[in-house]
Amino acid sequence: MKKFMNSADDFLKESLQGFGAAHQDIVNCHYDPNFITRATPTKEGKVALISGGGSGHEPMHGGLVGYGMLDAACPGFVFSSPTPDQMLAAAEKVDSGAGVLFIVKNYSGDVMNFQMAAEMMQGPNESVLTNDDVAVEDSSFTTGRRGVAATVVVEKIVGSLAEHGGSLQECKALGDKVNKNSGSMGVAFSSCTVPAAGKPNFDIGDDEMEFGVGIHGEPGRRRDKMKSAQEITNELLEAINEDLKPETNEEILLFVNGMGGTPLTELYLIYDNAKNMLDKKNIKISRSLVGNYCTSLEMQGASITLTKLDEELLKHWDSSVHTAAMRWGV
Amino acid sequence: MSVNFLIHRAKEIQAVIDANASEIEKLDQEIGDGDHIFNVQRGIKLVIELEAVIKDLPISKALNQIAMKVLSGIGGSSGALFGTLFMTMAKGKDIDNGVDYKKAIEIFADGVEAVKQRGKADVGEKTMMDVLIPVSNCLKKGVEDNKDVKEILQEAIEVAEKGMFSTKDLLATKGRASFLGERAKGHIDPGARSSQLMIKTVCESVLNS
Numbered sequence: 001m002k003k004f005m006n007s008a009d010d011f012l013k014e015s016l017q018g019f020g021a022a023h024q025d026i027v028n029c030h031y032d033p034n035f036i037t038r039a040t041p042t043k044e045g046k047v048a049l050i051s052g053g054g055s056g057h058e059p060m061h062g063g064l065v066g067y068g069m070l071d072a073a074c075p076g077f078v079f080s081s082p083t084p085d086q087m088l089a090a091a092e093k094v095d096s097g098a099g100v101l102f103i104v105k106n107y108s109g110d111v112m113n114f115q116m117a118a119e120m121m122q123g124p125n126e127s128v129l130t131n132d133d134v135a136v137e138d139s140s141f142t143t144g145r146r147g148v149a150a151t152v153v154v155e156k157i158v159g160s161l162a163e164h165g166g167s168l169q170e171c172k173a174l175g176d177k178v179n180k181n182s183g184s185m186g187v188a189f190s191s192c193t194v195p196a197a198g199k200p201n202f203d204i205g206d207d208e209m210e211f212g213v214g215i216h217g218e219p220g221r222r223r224d225k226m227k228s229a230q231e232i233t234n235e236l237l238e239a240i241n242e243d244l245k246p247e248t249n250e251e252i253l254l255f256v257n258g259m260g261g262t263p264l265t266e267l268y269l270i271y272d273n274a275k276n277m278l279d280k281k282n283i284k285i286s287r288s289l290v291g292n293y294c295t296s297l298e299m300q301g302a303s304i305t306l307t308k309l310d311e312e313l314l315k316h317w318d319s320s321v322h323t324a325a326m327r328w329g330v
Numbered sequence: 331m332s333v334n335f336l337i338h339r340a341k342e343i344q345a346v347i348d349a350n351a352s353e354i355e356k357l358d359q360e361i362g363d364g365d366h367i368f369n370v371q372r373g374i375k376l377v378i379e380l381e382a383v384i385k386d387l388p389i390s391k392a393l394n395q396i397a398m399k400v401l402s403g404i405g406g407s408s409g410a411l412f413g414t415l416f417m418t419m420a421k422g423k424d425i426d427n428g429v430d431y432k433k434a435i436e437i438f439a440d441g442v443e444a445v446k447q448r449g450k451a452d453v454g455e456k457t458m459m460d461v462l463i464p465v466s467n468c469l470k471k472g473v474e475d476n477k478d479v480k481e482i483l484q485e486a487i488e489v490a491e492k493g494m495f496s497t498k499d500l501l502a503t504k505g506r507a508s509f510l511g512e513r514a515k516g517h518i519d520p521g522a523r524s525s526q527l528m529i530k531t532v533c534e535s536v537l538n539s
Contacts, residue, residue, distance in 0.1 A: 083402045
């Protein structure tokens with residue numbers, strides 16, 4: 001294992017300290033329990049948005065705290081759910097009286113811990129559960145579809161509504177709608193190593209790829225031999241389209257997300273290839289996002305997310321945002 | 331059941347789990363991600379370390395402190411599930427006025443029911459619920475049938491063992507082992523094994539007292 005680290009025990013703390021210091025104009029990092037808030041208190045009457053999950057997916061979620069997006073984020077240990085004491089401390093800090101909306105990715109550890117925090121909380125709160133990963137079949141016999149990159153889109157759009165005075169119920173409803181309007185699928189060329197484990201999460205051959213991989217390196221749909229970028233892109237989009245069923249001339253957001261170890265050069269190449277295919281299908285790309293937003297440590301790979309946009313979603317996607325990882329309109 | 335009782339049983343459980351640590355770790359490496367034994371050991375250690383803080387507290391407050399400790403100290407799914415067990419037990423009616431064996435069984439059964447709800451797992455899914463649910467049912471039935479406490483505990487030890495072994499031939503539908511499909515068959519669930527050991531330890535300790 002080669003990593004920039006001094007000790008596995010201090011890995012998260014030192015990274016959080018660096019993040020807090022580098023972005024002190026935007027965020028405040030709090031420790032024991034760990035959570036990140038905006039540098040300025042929540043405006044009175046504004047619904048507070050709190051997300052969180054295991055670390056290792058940066059910039060999600062800490063890098064999405066700031067004006068127009070989250071009010072707080074709770075980072076767990078690498079690939080391990082945060083705990084209710086973190087969410088309760090964060091909620092106490094950022095709840096301005098209008099209630100708290102938790103945005104939670106669908107993994108059993110995250111769901112249980114956020115659920116417990118919600119039960120222990122005094123004030124009004126709601127939760128949005130993201131499960132955009134189309135690689136996993138949704139069935140009552142499994143934990144269900146995983147929450148992946150569309151969580152970023154949910155946080156942007158709901159963040160805007162909250163900033164513009166949306167109520168707790170309205171924010172919850174919009175979050176559910178964005179999640180339902182989104183589908184994602186990823187592919188990995190290499191594995192990733194959790195610092196405390198010291199060895200790769202899974203083995204993969206030089207000429208292989210895991211198709212439909214999860215953001216912790218969980219198995220996807222199948223192990224395939226490497227293919228051309230256009231073929232991979234087509235297969236990812238076909239899987240998403242089959243689930244999302246965008247209509248001809250429907251406007252969508254095309255989000256090409258890097259898993260951490262794939263250069264932007266390749267992410268833009270995927271964007272080009274995705275555009276080729278979507279143009280052929282007369283699906284209108286009206287907004288774009290390309291970059292590393294929902295990562296899996298140093299994993300080489302990428303995911304594509306499509307979100308169907310209507311007027312309301314477009315308006316909230318375009319509104320100003322000022323976080324460490326996303327900034328426009330300010 | 332008193333705070334003192336809880337601390338002593340935790341210390342006994344620690345010794346038994348440590349003695350069986352390599353076996354549990356091996357089971358988890360076969361079908362999980364290998365961290366179960368460390369989570370269990372860390373959780374027990376944290377509870378024992380609470381001794382000075384909780385020893386003079388009413389039992390409801392002590393159970394609540396234990397719940398918060400395992401919740402934040404273990405983390406992940408295990409923390410949430412064990413945290414739920416203790417938090418629910420802490421809510422038992424009138425427990426600060428004394429907990430006899432009937433009351434102890436009642437709050438344990440309520441706790442197991444809450445864990446079942448939290449994890450959305452039932453008997454037959456290759457988890458610790460294959461031990462906890464039958465044991466809870468056996469204890470409740472023993473009380474209903476007015477059986478002698480020693481007989482009830484003896485039965486609980488047997489039911490726990492049977493539940494633990496039953497996980498061997500099950501398919502996993504919850505947790506990480508579920509990704510393995512058929513490959514998980516033939517292996518005992520590590521969570522079922524650690525739960526069975528804990529139940530055996532507590533029951534035997536009461537039987538021998």
